[in-house]
Amino acid sequence: MFRKVSQVAESQRSADVAERTSLIEYDTENIDSPILTIEEAVDKCSFFQIQSSMYPKQVVDFSKGIAEADHKILSAEMRLGSEYFFYMETQTALAIPDEDDCMVVYTSSEFPEDAHHVIAICLGVPEHNIRVITRVGGGFGGKFLKAMPVSIACALAAYQLRRPVRIYVNRNSDMIMTGGRHPMKVTYSVGFKSSRKITALHLYILINAGITEAMSPILPLAIINSLKNYDWGALSFDVRLCKTNLSRKTTMRSPGDLQGSYIAEAIIEHVSSLLSKEVDSVRNENVHTLESLSLDYSIITLWKK
Template identity: 65%
Template sequence: MESQTALVVPDEDNCMVVYSSSQVPESVQSIISRCLNIPEHNVRVITRRVGGGFGGKAIKAMPMSINYYTFILPVAAACALAAYKLRRPVRTYVNRKTDMILAGAGRRHPMKINYTIGFKSKGKITALHLDVLINAGMSIDVSLIIPWNFVGSLKKYNFGALSFDIILCKTNNSCKSAMRAPGEVQGSYIAEAIIEHVRLTFR
């Protein structure tokens, strides 16, 4: 599988042509335009078939800016900055070991989940409340989408009245990142565990 790569070629009229292995080229365009202080239409991003990114090429291939937090993740943006300053093509290639540290070290978001469930005598679930603590690691990365995906994956079952308190926790661990359906795997797991828990009460 291709590691994190980027090639940036300065073009005429203060334009930049960016070849990036990112899964989200529209975000690469937006962030590079802000980084270089040029209009978005001056940044052309070309992404060939990514194939097998599994989330590792969603955020780690570019810098990410959410609200007032900025995390410089140095592949496409660093390459664009160098090409812009040098006015010549620049290519960045991250070797496999560094790529695994950059894209793979975050892994999935660990969670601590307590739940309270209500159900009728025949097993029909009428209510579910969850208290969820999500370990986001030392920086935000994609953590803001995890609660949304987590709750969305719970809705495969009709739990009746559904309520939840979800807290993203900043910890001293490595940052967690997108990895093959981020948040949805954890949500699916807890949904199945709850159904199994209810089933076992009727043995």
């Protein structure tokens, strides 16, 4: 049995006391053990599906590219941890009822149009009855979707009580509920010549998406597109979104692009270390040419279409 209980207090202090003294009982009967790590998700085949339109295309044949290499790095591994948002203002909202079932909602949101739409649905009123005003005290992606539950709860309470209601999430709760950047486990195999030219790269990327997919499906394409800033010769990959029993991860400043750039530079530095060459010389050897750009690497392919 599941029952939702809402508490509305006269002050923030009273609300905090009520929250700390609340007792929540969970029925764990017939519930499987939680999936908390990427490895556990793989063992239990717990993945989200990625639509084909959101999945990037492979470039050339990896087996052919790796056969041309003088040197190989096989199944090297790196891990990218999560990062938490630390915007100055936490998730917050203020809802003020108006006449004729109208309402003004001040929300610290990066996506006010979605909040506007969902608040109207939850209150059962036309969208033109809801006015959403955005005041964002820092966001970086953390207030794109995660601000919506706060503004909706605030609006519902104000609608029921017919009086203004304000929600200000404390820092601890904010960091728990917002989720942060996606942790990843990356396994890569790369082939390269003594001349510093990389001939093939294969990536196996496991992304911890948390309990729901939210914005996670955009990551594979963003990661691979960022990697394509270099000419890897043949580029193949297998990207999986792991479903775990953790708070869902969300978009954080340059989602996917940042991780892709980090992965690319880590591989370049690994290659330069094994060849005992300056890392910039390896970078310069693997920048794109007009020929490589024609292999579905960049905008030139789109231009031709």
